[in-house]
Amino acid sequence: MSVKVHIPTPMRQHTEGQAIVDSVTGATVQDLLENLGKKFPGLVSRIFENGQVRRFVNIYINDEDVRYLDNLKTPLKDGDEVSIIPAVAGG
Secondary structure, eight states, X not given: XXXXXEOOXXXXXXXXXXXXXXXXXXXXXXXXXXXHHHHOGGGHHHHEETTEEOTTEEEEETTEEGGXXXXXXXXXXXXXXXXXXXXXXXX
C-alpha cells in the first residue's frame, strides 16, 4: 500500500530533510505513525506525548482532520496522503 506522509519544515531535520516520506506503511493512522517513528526515531517526541498525539499537532488524511474521522484508528487505503501539521499560535 502506498501512502505519502507530508512532513512539515520544522520536523524535516528528523527525516533527513525529506518533505514527503512514502516508504512507511500502516493499516491505520496509528500504525503509520508508529512505523514512521521506527524509521525516524527523532519524530516520536515531536508528534507524541505520553502515547497521544501532541495537543498542537494535527494529522490530516487527504485534507480531512482525523479528529473528525476515527482519529488514530482511521483506516488508510492505497493512495492516501497524510499530512502532519503543527499548529501555529501567535498574537
